[in-house]
Amino acid sequence: MDHATExxxxxxxxxxxxxxxxxxxxxxxxxxxxxGGLALGFIPHLPRPDLQPDLIFLLFLPPLLYYPxxxxxxxDFRSNLQPISMLAVGLVxxxxxxxxxxxxxxxxxxxxxxxFVLGAIVSPPDAVAATAVLQQMRIPKRIITILEGxxxxxxxxxxxxxxxxxxxxxxxTFSIWSAGGRFLxxxxxxxxxxxxxxxxxxxxxxRIREQAVESALSLLTPFFAYLPAEWCGVSGVLAVVTAGIFxxxxxxxxxSPNQRLxxxxxxxTLVFLLNGVIFILIGLQLPIIVGALKQSNHTRGGLLxxxxxxxxxxxxxxxxxxxxxxxxxRRIFKKIAQRHSTPxxxxxxxxxxxxxxxxxxxxxxxxxxxxxxGRDYILFITFCVILGTLVFQGLTLPAVxxxxxxxxxxxxxxxxxxxxxEATHAALARLEALSILGEAxxxxxxxxxxxYKERLQIIEAYETTGAADEEARCVSDEQVRRQALTAERExxxxxxxxxxxxxxxxxKVQHELDLDEARxxxxxxx
Numbered sequence: 001m002d003h004a005t006e007x008x009x010x011x012x013x014x015x016x017x018x019x020x021x022x023x024x025x026x027x028x029x030x031x032x033x034x035x036g037g038l039a040l041g042f043i044p045h046l047p048r049p050d051l052q053p054d055l056i057f058l059l060f061l062p063p064l065l066y067y068p069x070x071x072x073x074x075x076d077f078r079s080n081l082q083p084i085s086m087l088a089v090g091l092v093x094x095x096x097x098x099x100x101x102x103x104x105x106x107x108x109x110x111x112x113x114x115x116f117v118l119g120a121i122v123s124p125p126d127a128v129a130a131t132a133v134l135q136q137m138r139i140p141k142r143i144i145t146i147l148e149g150x151x152x153x154x155x156x157x158x159x160x161x162x163x164x165x166x167x168x169x170x171x172x173t174f175s176i177w178s179a180g181g182r183f184l185x186x187x188x189x190x191x192x193x194x195x196x197x198x199x200x201x202x203x204x205x206x207r208i209r210e211q212a213v214e215s216a217l218s219l220l221t222p223f224f225a226y227l228p229a230e231w232c233g234v235s236g237v238l239a240v241v242t243a244g245i246f247x248x249x250x251x252x253x254x255x256s257p258n259q260r261l262x263x264x265x266x267x268x269t270l271v272f273l274l275n276g277v278i279f280i281l282i283g284l285q286l287p288i289i290v291g292a293l294k295q296s297n298h299t300r301g302g303l304l305x306x307x308x309x310x311x312x313x314x315x316x317x318x319x320x321x322x323x324x325x326x327x328x329x330r331r332i333f334k335k336i337a338q339r340h341s342t343p344x345x346x347x348x349x350x351x352x353x354x355x356x357x358x359x360x361x362x363x364x365x366x367x368x369x370x371x372x373x374g375r376d377y378i379l380f381i382t383f384c385v386i387l388g389t390l391v392f393q394g395l396t397l398p399a400v401x402x403x404x405x406x407x408x409x410x411x412x413x414x415x416x417x418x419x420x421x422e423a424t425h426a427a428l429a430r431l432e433a434l435s436i437l438g439e440a441x442x443x444x445x446x447x448x449x450x451x452y453k454e455r456l457q458i459i460e461a462y463e464t465t466g467a468a469d470e471e472a473r474c475v476s477d478e479q480v481r482r483q484a485l486t487a488e489r490e491x492x493x494x495x496x497x498x499x500x501x502x503x504x505x506x507x508k509v510q511h512e513l514d515l516d517e518a519r520x521x522x523x524x525x526x
Contacts, residue, residue, distance in 0.1 A: 007046075008277070011276070011277050011280050011281070012273055012276065012277060014036065014040065014276075014280060015033060015272075015273065015275075015276020015277060015279070015280060016276070018032045018033050018036040018276070018280075019032065019033070019272070019276065021036075027395075028390070028394050028395070030126075030275075030279060030356070030358055030394070031390045031391055031394055031395065033275070033276055033279035033280055034279055034386060034387055034390055035387075035391075036280060037279055037280035037281065037284060037286075038286060038387075040280065040284060041284045041286045041287050042287055046284070056363050056366045056367040057236075057363065057367050058223075058226070058227075060274055060278055060359075060363050061155075061159075061226070061236075061237065061240075061360070061363055062222035062223050062225070062226040062236070062240050063219075063222050063267075063270060063271065063274060064271060064274055064359055064360075064363075065152070065155060065222070065237060065240045065241055065244070066221065066222035066225075066240050066241075066243070066244045067244070067267050067268075067270075067271050068148065068151065068152060068244070069152055069240065069241045069242075069243075069244025069245050069248065070244045070245075070247060070248040070251070070267070071248060071503075071504075071507070072148065072149070072152060072244070072245050072248060072503070073145070073502040073503035073504050074245060074248075074249050074503065075496075075499050075502055075503065076141075076145040076149075076502050076503075076504075077145070077149045077152075077245070080142065080145050080146050080149060081149075083146050083325070083326075084146055084149040084150050084153060085153070086321075086325045087146070087150040087154065087321075087322070087325070087351075088149070088150045088151075088152075088153035088154035088156075088157055089153065089154075089157045090321070090325070091123075091154070091317075091318060091321045091322075091325075092120075092123045092124055092154050092157045092158045092161070093123075093157070093161065094317065094321060095119065095122070095123040095314060095317050095318070095321075096116060096119035096120050096123045096158070096161055097116075097119065098119070098313060098317050099115075099118060099119035099122055099123065099310055099313060099314065099317075100112070100115040100116045100118065100119040101115075102309060102310060102313050103115040103118050103119070103306075103310065103381070106302075106305075106306040106309065106310075107306065107374070107377055109374070110373070110374045110377065111169060111373060111374075113165050113166075113168040113169035114165075114169050114372070114373050114374040114378065116161070116165040116168070117162060117165040117166055117169060117368070117372075117378060118310075118374075118378045118381060118382070119165075120158050120159075120161040120162035120165050120364070121158075121162060121361050121364045121365050121378065121382050122310065122314055122357060122361055122381070122382055122385045123154070123158045123161075123314075124151070124154040124155050124157075124158035124159075124357075124360050124361065125147075125150070125151060125154065125318075125354065125355045125356055125357060125358075125389075126151060126356055126357055126358030126359050126360060126361070138407060139350065139401060139406055139407075139408055140347060140406070140407075140408060140409050141408075141409055141411045141412060142343070142347075143347060143350055143351055143354075146351060147351065147354055152241050152245075153241070155237055155360045156187070156190070156235055156237040156238040156241060157187075158360065158364075159235070159237050159360070159364065160183060160186050160187065160235055160237075161183075162364050164182070164183070166368070166372070169372065169373060170372075185234070186233070186234050186235045186238075187234075187238055188234075189229070189232060189233070189234025189235065190229050190234045190235030190236065190237065190238030190239040190242065191238055191239070191242045192234075193225065193228055193229040193232060193234060193239040193242075194225050194229070194238060194239035194240065194241065194242025194243040194244075194246070195242055195243070195246060197221070197224050197225040197228070197239065197243045198225070198242060198243040198244075198245075198246030198247050199246065201217065201221050201224070201243070201247055202246065202247055202250045202254055204217065205217060205218075205254045205255065206253075206254045206255075211258070211259055211262065214255070214259060215259070215262060215263060215266060218263050218266075218267075219266070219267075219270070221243060221244075221247065222240045222243070222244070224243075225239040225240045225242070225243040226239060226240050248503065249503065252489065252492070252493050252496070252506060252510060253493065257513065257514035257517040257518060258514070258517070258518055260510070260511075260514050261511075261514050261515070261518060264511075275359060278359055278362050278363060278366075279358070279359070281362070281366060286380075286383055289376045289379050289380050289383075290303075290380065293376050293377060293380060303380060304384075306381060306384075307380065307381050307383075307384025307385070307388070308384065308388070310381050310384065310385055311384055311385045311388035311389060311392075314355065314357075314385055314389070315389065315393065318352050318355040319349070319352040319353070321352075322348055322349075322351050322352035323348055323349075326342070326343065326348045327342070327348075346404040346405070346406055347406065349400075349404065350397075350400065350401060350404065350406060353393055353397060353400055354393070354397065355389060355393060356389045356390055356393055356394055357382075357385050357386045357390070358386060358390070361382055361385070361386055362382070362386065365378060365379050365382040365383075366379075412502070412504065412505055415500070415501040415502060415505045416501075416505050416508065416509065417459060418495065418500060418501060419492055419495055419500075419501045419505050419506070419509045420455075420459050420509060421456070421459050421460065422491050422492075422495055423487075423488035423489075423491045423492055423509065423513075424452050424455055424456045424459065425456070425491070426487040426488055426490065426491035427452050427484035427485070427487045427488045428449060428452050428453070428456070428484075429487065430483050430484055430486070430487035431445050431448060431449050431452070431480070431483070431484055434480065434483060440480045440483075444480045445480060448480050448481055448484060452484065481516075481520060482517065482520060485513050485516055485517055485520075488513055489510060489513055492506050492509055492510055492513075493506070
């Protein structure tokens, strides 16, 4: 077994240990992974895997972008498209320009294209890191929606700009007009490819009866979207995101309860392992980067000062952009103010403060080809920005939220109550239909109807939150219960489709129904 293989296995084990330790000491796990990778990097004689730059994008980015897209609520994403676009496209490009100009001042030996590469790398915040910090806190749902939606689109815009900057640095020429037209073509083409792949996979999956094959198809879907898009010269990232959103909306229809339970668990494990490995990889390479920079004209103090200045610039640029886009734009464009109410300033500040850099910046920095001009400097500054935003902003975010008095809303709670009530009514209606049609005995129906009526009484009293063959005669309690569960799932999908509840609420309630069905299957097997 070669050292690279042994190291990867060791990194997976280290990632699990660091996340466990982070939970014990109540520190966001991305902070612990970066710090742990840094500590491992200074262990002498520790083998360091030398991954090919192209493999970084191919192996890590598609699955890491696909799973969040799979969980995205299209209703919420669409309703917040204006602020998401302002952050995911406008802020990314503005940050790239500001960081590039600052990098040229700090390191004049960097060419302009290389400086723009650095700007593109550190411009997109990471939802994984932000969610890890926010998951234990109740904040308004709209903030979460905007941050998660931003992270899906800003990865695409940043990486498209990154590819242009890398090509310009390699070729030595650049045209803003050519790049602008190319940007539109690459983005539009990526969406088209992703939609086509999403439609094809959505058509195939209900027709595959082998669970292992369907699981494999689910895991390969992000690569099926990414590779054709790259071959066509369009955005593989946007193709992956588009396919994920498209399939995520159809998953309640095209997969069975047992398969959903299996796939979500598999995806969560896979994304966890990939996150852990890529966070640690940069720490392993940092001593090599620092050693190479020492041989150049950079001093240790100059490097640290440069990393700190770029980090501060990234933070301030985001804060300034968020407030300008929220308040100044509404003053200039009255129609925006009429369509969208102005959010409170404290909510705007939190959106501006959650600018944690993470996975995409790491992958893009590591993917720079060896010999790229200024590669070591770019990697070092990238690591400083990631570490600075994760540690400074990540660890201070809970205190900032408490200081601002920001509290969560009850949007999901109210929608969940609606979902449970209407799904229970649908189950009772299906039981009544079975009784009228004589497809089950009154004894079986009454026994199961009683459970649903008890549930309905609890729902209506407290407003708490938190397909079988219908033509065949039901001859057991199990079949009657499956009919009722089927009616509940169908009602949930109807509520989601007409915008009454979000995809998040649908998945939460549907997950409980899937567990009920899994228990039924286990009981029948016994």
